[in-house]
Amino acid sequence: MSSASNPPPPYVHNWAAPQIRQPPSQPPSHQGYPARNPLPWHGLKFNPLGLFDLRRHLGIFPLTPTVWNTYRHRFLASDLSWLATGASEDNQHDPGAAGFFPEFYQLRNSLPSNDAGYQERTRFKESTTMWDRTFGSTTMILSINGTTSPGTPVSPDYLRASVYLPPSFLRRTPEAHPAIANIAQTFIESVGVPTVRAWVQDATATGWRLTQPGANGLLALHLSRPPFGAVPSSTTAPAATTPASSADDSTLDLPPSPVSTRYGSEEPLSAESIALLSALERVAILEGEVEELRQYLEDVTAEHVTTLTRLAAADAKLNAAAVREEGYGDQLRALRAQVASGSGTPSLPSYATSQATPTRPRAGTPFSPRAGTPFSSPSKPRSLPRTEALLEELGLTEHLPALRVATRLAPATRWYQEVTALGLDDEVADKLIDCLTEDWDLLRT
Numbered sequence: 001m002s003s004a005s006n007p008p009p010p011y012v013h014n015w016a017a018p019q020i021r022q023p024p025s026q027p028p029s030h031q032g033y034p035a036r037n038p039l040p041w042h043g044l045k046f047n048p049l050g051l052f053d054l055r056r057h058l059g060i061f062p063l064t065p066t067v068w069n070t071y072r073h074r075f076l077a078s079d080l081s082w083l084a085t086g087a088s089e090d091n092q093h094d095p096g097a098a099g100f101f102p103e104f105y106q107l108r109n110s111l112p113s114n115d116a117g118y119q120e121r122t123r124f125k126e127s128t129t130m131w132d133r134t135f136g137s138t139t140m141i142l143s144i145n146g147t148t149s150p151g152t153p154v155s156p157d158y159l160r161a162s163v164y165l166p167p168s169f170l171r172r173t174p175e176a177h178p179a180i181a182n183i184a185q186t187f188i189e190s191v192g193v194p195t196v197r198a199w200v201q202d203a204t205a206t207g208w209r210l211t212q213p214g215a216n217g218l219l220a221l222h223l224s225r226p227p228f229g230a231v232p233s234s235t236t237a238p239a240a241t242t243p244a245s246s247a248d249d250s251t252l253d254l255p256p257s258p259v260s261t262r263y264g265s266e267e268p269l270s271a272e273s274i275a276l277l278s279a280l281e282r283v284a285i286l287e288g289e290v291e292e293l294r295q296y297l298e299d300v301t302a303e304h305v306t307t308l309t310r311l312a313a314a315d316a317k318l319n320a321a322a323v324r325e326e327g328y329g330d331q332l333r334a335l336r337a338q339v340a341s342g343s344g345t346p347s348l349p350s351y352a353t354s355q356a357t358p359t360r361p362r363a364g365t366p367f368s369p370r371a372g373t374p375f376s377s378p379s380k381p382r383s384l385p386r387t388e389a390l391l392e393e394l395g396l397t398e399h400l401p402a403l404r405v406a407t408r409l410a411p412a413t414r415w416y417q418e419v420t421a422l423g424l425d426d427e428v429a430d431k432l433i434d435c436l437t438e439d440w441d442l443l444r445t
Contacts, residue, residue: 132166144192146199150288159192386435
């Protein structure tokens with residue numbers, strides 16, 4: 001047994017189970033998976049990650065590995081029961097404004113769209129069977145999905161409920177079959193319709209697309225999956241009302257639909273018919289997924305085109321700025337070379353503002369001159385009193401000519417780059433930038 005404070009033995013990390021997305025051995029922390037240790041006991045939830053970490057806590061019997069391999073499905077069923085215990089009394093029965101409970105999103109985002117959900121419900125059905133055997137009771141399970149086949153109207157005529165009863169009860173009391181059908185009918189009308197409507201409203205509020213391809217949505221009305229993987233001898237049967245209308249398409253040759261109010265009075269479907277129904281429903285689901293992917297691709301393509309357009313505009317601006325900066329750089333390099341050669345302070349050229357490139361207003365910053373105001377000549381040309389005082393204090397007066405050139409020709413946003421190009425450390429550069437900014441403000445007043 002391992003705990004949340006101690007890492008489990010290495011063999012526990014290699015635990016595997018079907019239909020469960022396992023976290024990698026060293027996953028990134030931002031994915032919500034533990035890097036080494038499982039989640040603490042109080043943090044385990046009813047989702048695949050909680051199921052995975054619960055088994056990491058419990059272990060897989062390394063001294064007798066055949067026990068785990070032989071009874072794996074039973075261990076997983078017991079783990080599900082451990083996580084589900086107390087859910088009916090936890091006072092967490094209001095999903096809030098989100099519409100769906102957190103468990104809905106956790107399971108939807110962590111499992112592929114296959115038969116995993118049906119398998120979990122099968123385990124629940126098996127627990128109910130054992131309950132009835134133990135206490136001599138009869139438990140009836142009525143369930144209806146919030147989702148429907150593409151194009152299905154939200155009407156009792158087109159909805160189906162899954163009904164479970166103990167096999168012994170059905171064999172011993174055939175006279176109860178019509179009453180069971182009536183119960184299922186009432187359940188579909190009073191519970192099924194509001195369930196589907198609520199699901200559609202919550203899904204729409206979440207932002208999911210519910211549109212489906214195809215001109216005739218009625219073609220997929222009666223392709224619902226037999227619940228819980230039912231076979232002809234199963235005690236779990238579909239129950240539904242008689243459809244008000246059907247698809248008028250002679251080219252679609254469907255097997256007889258099992259939907260009928262005459263519960264248990266028809267011959268059970270053959271295994272081939274059930275397989276065909278499942279295949280047809282799978283085709284309808286895949287067509288819907290393809291349509292969703294197509295719409296998603298269109299959205300991504302439109303976003304991509306918009307991004308390319310913005311990038312092209314940004315590149316044009318950057319190219320224009322690079323041309324201007326290159327001109328400044330050439331002049332600065334030439335002037336710096338004159339200063340380094342000892343020829344004295346060079347004469348500074350004047351620049352006229354072109355009408356083709358008007359001055360752009362800028363937000364006021366310590367390093368930016370006033371918008372639309374040309375550089376004014378100070379009363380004492382190139383006088384930088386605070387900068388000169390700092391350079392004298394630090395013994396760096398030889399850099400004064402270069403700094404004068406930089407403040408006159410380079411934009412304020414490049415002053416720091418020009419200062420660091422002199423080989424000064426960051427602390428001195430920061431002090432010089434502060435002094436240059438104060439001197440520049442004095443020169444402009």
